[in-house]
Every structure is written in structure tokens, then in C-alpha cells.
Amino acid sequence: MLDVGHTPEQPGATSARGVPEFEFNLKLARRVSLELARSGYLVSVLVVHGIGQDQLLNRVAQAKRYSPTLFISIHHDSVQPLFIHEWSFAGRANHYSDEFSGFSIFLSELTPKFAESLAAAQILADELIRQGLRPSLHHAMKIPGEGRKLIDRQRGIYLNDRLAVLKEAFYPALLLEAGVIVNRADEINLQTETMQAQIAQAITQTVSRRFCGTNGSKAPPGLLDGHDSERK
Helix, strand or coil, rough: CCEEECCCCCCCCEEECCCEEEHHHHHHHHHHHHHHHCCCCCEEEEECCCHHHHHHHHHHHHHHHHHHHCCCEEEECCCHHHHHHHEEECEEEEEECCCCCCCCEECCCCCCCCCHHHHHHHHHHHHHHHHHCCCCCCCCCCCCCCCEEEEEECCCEEEECCHHHHHCCCCCCEEEEEECCCCCCHHHHCCCHHHHHHHHHHHHHHHCCCHHHHCCCCCCCCCCCCEEEEEE
């Protein structure tokens, strides 16, 4: 299951050029879904509407009903306010930060499937790095709003036990921050077919290696208990 982070009504961060994070998340999730389907995997894209706690509860409930072999929540990253600067793009005031770049992966120790989640996260990070991406370490900084526990510095893997979609999971689950959209270069790269294909291939290889013991071969029927669709 590919969980599209945030909602149309509460779209998350805003990119350096004013694009809501939700749009990045949805586009990438669809691209990853296509790559997985091409490789023979069954996948569901989860899109949730609403705001606040209600949408989180709805998201968790739908994921639990689906009970996927692997749950990946797709997000795009921002930074803390002290690193934000103002600039003008297309005649409008916007905010950016070029200090940090790269992906981050989050896990929760509260899930009974932590070991399986960690194994999947390690493979995903390795595959992303093999595709030329690099992890960001800014969430480990000892500043307000950060200070996350970095459990694998080389791979950019963190613990966060406050994320409902991870801590409530009884299946392997991770959250991917694909890149930093307030970084002006990252923002452009993340919208390209090249980078989206790289991330999609990395996720597909993760599924193949972790759950099939292969490098890119098709999954056996029913590996992911669902179908290629968007669930709302």
C-alpha cells in the first residue's frame, strides 16, 4: 500500500515555488504504483480527505483493513523556520531553504513488525543511494522541532513513535520523505520523470529483495493483498 501523505484540504508543506506537498506526494505515489504494477505487484494507493485527527484515524483504519504486506507513506520534506528565507518567484513572495537536501526514512519502534520494517527501510535506503540519491540528516539536529533519533546515519533512517500510520501498524511500515521541497534544486529535481523513476525503481527493488528474495522478478500472486487502484 502506498499512502499519499496529507490531504487536499490539509496539504502539508509548501514548496519553494508555492506547490503544496500533497501534489508532490500524489504524483510520486502514482508513479511508484505504475512501476510496481509493471513488475507484477498488486498495489493500492491510499488517498484520504479531511483535516486533523479524523483524517489520521480514517487513514489508519483503511490501512488496517487492507493489511498490506508492506505499507509506505509517501511524503516530501521541509525544514524548521530558522532555516527559512524569503524570495520572489513569478511575482509572488515565497519561502525557501537550500541548506538541506535529500531523503529521510522514518520508523516506529511501537509496531510489532519493527524488525521487518527496519529491514525494508535499510534496503530502500540502499536502493535510493544506488540510484544516486543521498540521505538528509537535518532531522537529527538538536533544535526545536527536530532532535529525531537517527538510528542509521549512512542510510538516513530515523525513529519517530508519534506517527500514527507507523505506530499503529501490525504490518511492516515506513514513511519516506522523498526530498526537501523547500530546497529550490530539490524541488525541481523531484518533479522530473528521471528522479520519480529512480524512486519508483528503488521501491520496486525493495519489494523484490525483501519479500521475494529476488532482484526485479515478479511477485508471486497475492503478494500484496489488494489491487491496482486508489482508495479514498
